[in-house]
Amino acid sequence: xxxxxxxxxNKVTEKGKYVELxxxxxxxxxxxxxxxxxxxxGPEFLIYFQGTGAADDSGLPNDRFFAVRPEGSVSTxxxxxxxxxxxxxYLCASSLTGNxxxxxxxxxxxxxx
Amino acid sequence: AQSVTQLGSHVSVSEGALVLLRCNYSxxxxxxxxxxxxxxxxxxxxxxxxxxxxxxxxxxxGFEAEFKKSETSFHLTKPSAxxxxxxxxxxxxxxxxxxxxxxFGTGTQLKVEL
Numbered sequence: 001x002x003x004x005x006x007x008x009x010n011k012v013t014e015k016g017k018y019v020e021l022x023x024x025x026x027x028x029x030x031x032x033x034x035x036x037x038x039x040x041x042g043p044e045f046l047i048y049f050q051g052t053g054a055a056d057d058s059g060l061p062n063d064r065f066f067a068v069r070p071e072g073s074v075s076t077x078x079x080x081x082x083x084x085x086x087x088x089x090y091l092c093a094s095s096l097t098g099n100x101x102x103x104x105x106x107x108x109x110x111x112x113x
Numbered sequence: 114a115q116s117v118t119q120l121g122s123h124v125s126v127s128e129g130a131l132v133l134l135r136c137n138y139s140x141x142x143x144x145x146x147x148x149x150x151x152x153x154x155x156x157x158x159x160x161x162x163x164x165x166x167x168x169x170x171x172x173x174x175g176f177e178a179e180f181k182k183s184e185t186s187f188h189l190t191k192p193s194a195x196x197x198x199x200x201x202x203x204x205x206x207x208x209x210x211x212x213x214x215x216x217f218g219t220g221t222q223l224k225v226e227l
Contacts, residue, residue, distance in 0.1 A: 003156070004156065031212070031213065033213055033214075040122075040219065041219055041220075042203050042205070042217030042218050042219050042220050043157070043203070043215075043217045044217070045214050045215065045216070048212070048213070048214055056214060091156070091157070093156075093157075093213070095213055098212035098213060099212050099213070101159055101162075102159065102213045102215075103156070104156035104157040104158070105156050106154065106155060106156045107156065
């Protein structure tokens with residue numbers, strides 16, 4: 001595609017539920033990043049994939065958060081037992097390699113009620 | 114650990130006036146510094162990037178930033194503001210070898226008035 005695509009654009013869920021957020025990176029980009037942006041804050045790094053493997057997952061806040069990229073393109077961020085504090089905009093970004101210009105998607109606004 | 118501090122969560126300028134958005138960094142190793150812009154309902158877009166090649170960095174849309182090690186600053190400027198510059202601006206830092214694992218500031222909302 002022309003840019004990084006994230007679906008859904010908005011997700012409303014109830015506390016305790018499981019959610020999946022999807023990211024389609026730019027075709028050919030080997031590096032994929034997830035960031036989280038809480039209200040009034042800048043984006044916060046969550047996890048970085050190089051190809052299919054998670055090269056750095058040091059930003060995942062706890063074991064309720066997990067992400068996969070099984071074929072080295074599309075990635076899914078999975079959140080179990082959601083909490084109200086998980087409410088934020090989840091941003092996905094990709095780059096040709098880990099050091100090239102980063103392209104961001106428009107994000108998924110997650111609201112946990 | 115690295116961090117950036119953006120002074121002023123909201124800045125308002127008149128159209129045609131100088132834009133100055135402030136960013137100070139903290140880093141124990143030589144930093145790479147970035148400015149990103151976020152327009153409403155759009156993804157973050159890279160404005161410019163400092164990677165030690167030159168202290169004055171020119172970016173898109175007429176913006177530039179100067180790396181000042183003595184002041185640990187990387188302020189963003191534009192000589193003449195346009196209405197279309199109204200957006201949120203984020204300063205970010207990473208280290209050599211840090212790739213795109215960025216630490217962002219809290220952002221500055223720029224308002225441009227007629």
